[in-house]
Amino acid sequence: MGQVNDDLVVEAGDVHWLRADVALAAAARRQAAQLARGLCFSEDRVARVELCVTEMATNLLKHAHDGSLALRVVRTDGRAAVECLSLDNGPGIDDLHRALLDGTSTAGSLGIGMGAIGRLADVSGVHSLHGRGTVVQARFWTDGQVPAPRPVEAGGLTRPISGERMCGDTWSVRTANGHGPDALLLMMCDGLGHGPLAARAAERAGSAFRESTRTSPADVLQDVHQNLRGTRGAAVAIALVDVAARRVRLSGVGNVTALVATADTRHGLLSMPGIVGVQMPRPRTFEAAFPPGAALVMHTDGLSGRWKPADFPGLFAQAPVVAAAQILNQAAVRRDDAGVVVAAYRQR
Structure with a gap:
């Protein structure tokens, strides 16, 4: 690791x-x-x-x-x-x-x-x-000073199932060394089930993502898979936002929705069937263009995948956390864990 x-x-x-x-x-x-x-x-x-x-x-x-x-x-x-x-x-x-x-x-x-x-x-x-x-x-x-903006800003939000304090969904974002100074790696994870055992799987996935020194989405996914052995497993997707190439590359296993959205279009990125940490197929990597003004959205099955960017006018001009919160607000299944992470490529 x-x-x-x-x-x-x-x-x-x-x-x-x-x-x-x-x-x-x-x-x-x-x-x-x-x-x-x-x-x-x-x-x-x-x-x-x-x-x-x-x-x-x-x-x-x-x-x-x-x-x-x-x-x-x-x-x-x-x-x-x-x-x-x-x-x-x-x-x-x-x-x-x-x-x-x-x-x-x-x-x-x-x-x-x-x-x-x-x-x-x-x-x-x-x-x-x-x-x-x-x-x-x-x-x-803490100091009242706002950090300088990045070309790609990221943020997200999770919410536990009704009646639980612990959420089985989590997300994380880190830099991707070797792909330029602005490249980012994102993880979206849905621990199987709900409550403490799902949260434990999600926490383990987050640790593996943070500790991995690799930057290929498929390789990072393998690291997460190894660290989740002995847990109930999870659905996990890893995405590389390569700003220099203006591309997104994603490897995912399980029911995590990932798409590149503009104001009125969405391009889906597939995940493979399986359970990370339990029975994971050989990871495959899918790609999509990521031009300025686009946003990568990743969310768990606690949200309906039927939402359309055109239903949210002006959303992706907002901070990613606002976009994530509004998608969760409008598309979440009310009785399930829910998690969303958004990475937005700002126009310059």
């Missing part, structure tokens, strides 16, 4: 999901403050995080038919941030520009408006679908 790989870009981590109910605002403030203080935020910045999640919670309770908050710590390039995501299945936002104006509020919310989320947070984003729902993102870095 080689030495521990220091090229990790970002990974799933633990996500704290809070459903929309009358206690949401208080619970969100407590959880967000705990995460922020765990990263040694100043009390002033802790208060900013608390104010932000309070506005998110208030908006959910007043406007959404169904919704939740996802709170987590994001670690990337040796830095850390608290991230707050609001997902709802409400009516959407008719006038997004007006809603984002600082100080604007609707239907008797706190009065600071969604625009204040952008003012309070170091990074923010929003994507809304009329009559279907909205995703709002706010991220607070």
